[in-house]
Amino acid sequence: MAIIEVNGVRKTYAGRPVVDGVSFSVDEGEIFGILGPNGAGKTTIVECVEGLRVPDAGTVRVAGLDPVADHDRVTLLLGAQLQESELQPKITVGEALELYSAFYPHPADWRPLAERLGLHTMLSTRFGRLSGGQKQRLSIAMALVGNPRVVVLDELTTGLDPRARRDTWQLIEDVRDSGVTVVLVTHFMEEAQRLCDRIAVIDRGTLAALDTPSGLIARTGSSTAISFTPSEPLPDAELSGLPGASSYENRNGRISINGTDETVNAVISLLARLRITAQQLRVAEATLDDAFLDLTEHPGPADERGLTEQAA
Numbered sequence: 001m002a003i004i005e006v007n008g009v010r011k012t013y014a015g016r017p018v019v020d021g022v023s024f025s026v027d028e029g030e031i032f033g034i035l036g037p038n039g040a041g042k043t044t045i046v047e048c049v050e051g052l053r054v055p056d057a058g059t060v061r062v063a064g065l066d067p068v069a070d071h072d073r074v075t076l077l078l079g080a081q082l083q084e085s086e087l088q089p090k091i092t093v094g095e096a097l098e099l100y101s102a103f104y105p106h107p108a109d110w111r112p113l114a115e116r117l118g119l120h121t122m123l124s125t126r127f128g129r130l131s132g133g134q135k136q137r138l139s140i141a142m143a144l145v146g147n148p149r150v151v152v153l154d155e156l157t158t159g160l161d162p163r164a165r166r167d168t169w170q171l172i173e174d175v176r177d178s179g180v181t182v183v184l185v186t187h188f189m190e191e192a193q194r195l196c197d198r199i200a201v202i203d204r205g206t207l208a209a210l211d212t213p214s215g216l217i218a219r220t221g222s223s224t225a226i227s228f229t230p231s232e233p234l235p236d237a238e239l240s241g242l243p244g245a246s247s248y249e250n251r252n253g254r255i256s257i258n259g260t261d262e263t264v265n266a267v268i269s270l271l272a273r274l275r276i277t278a279q280q281l282r283v284a285e286a287t288l289d290d291a292f293l294d295l296t297e298h299p300g301p302a303d304e305r306g307l308t309e310q311a312a
């Protein structure tokens with residue numbers, strides 16, 4: 001069942017559409033990613049969902065409510081962790097949670113929430129003294145303290161070190177497992193690939209694609225890159241006939257083939273049949289990076305793509 005419905009939303013600044021007819025819906029209980037290049041319109045879209053901006057056209061519904069007309073009711077069921085949220089530097093973690101929970105008629109008990117988020121040891125620490133990761137955890141706690149049905153997290157892990165980022169991913173999964181729907185705006189492909197059930201790719205204010213991470217990856221022309229140096233030259237006729245292969249090249253004796261899983265198996269069979277050994281055989285799967293570059297405005301050179309190498 002959809003908890004968020006965005007239908008034909010359009011937002012224009014100084015005559016320039018920054019969101020241009022975007023539609024999607026978010027199902028209750030999923031982690032829904034919103035991915036796109038800088039300035040694509042992601043924050044504008046989520047702020048329309050939160051009722052912080054008013055669309056020029058189209059409709060938004062959160063649990064059937066209009067986030068602008070029914071702002072007070074939507075605020076009770078939607079928790080928002082805003083990009084770069086700041087608090088008074090002197091307020092302590094405990095005071096901030098106490099204060100925010102007082103805004104809601106049925107708040108979560110903030111003490112176990114603080115414990116779940118690893119904040120219980122710093123309840124008397126002032127906001128100004130928290131590290132970036134601790135501030136992020138506090139901002140998640142504040143987004144959850146009202147017991148929301150949906151939480152919107154915008155650029156949650158920007159600026160965090162790899163360990164803090166992974167801890168935060170675990171937190172997001174825990175939040176979803178507790179029954180809260182999560183909308184996650186992110187620049188990090190690995191984050192989106194690991195966490196999201198579905199992803200809306202936004203490009204220049206429009207919806208470029210909406211699919212599962214593996215569905216987006218499958219849209220890339222070739223999902224697997226194979227490379228190796230054969231112990232003896234391979235006949236061109238054999239390479240050109242490989243099933244599933246979209247291209248191949250021979251550069252100074254090193255063979256590179258773009259293809260599919262079927263191509264990998266065919267290469268292995270071919271090498272066995274010709275009794276040729278392959279040195280430095282590498283098989284790299286396409287990642288969400290490849291899909292993102294294919295789907296958005298500025299594709300980068302193929303050799304900059306984020307292929308994850310796997311030993312064959």
Ligand SMILES: Nc1ncnc2c1ncn2[C@@H]1O[C@H](COP(=O)(O)OP(=O)(O)OP(=O)(O)O)[C@@H](O)[C@H]1O
Nearest residue numbers: 013014018036037038039040041042043044045187
């Ligand atoms: N209040 C505003 N007035 C004028 N232009 C705005 C305003 N808010 C956003 N924009 C412009 O709208 C476009 C989309 O901005 P938005 O913040 O939604 O993008 P984004 O995808 O979230 O970007 P980023 O990933 O960099 O955060 C940008 O070109 C931005 O400069």
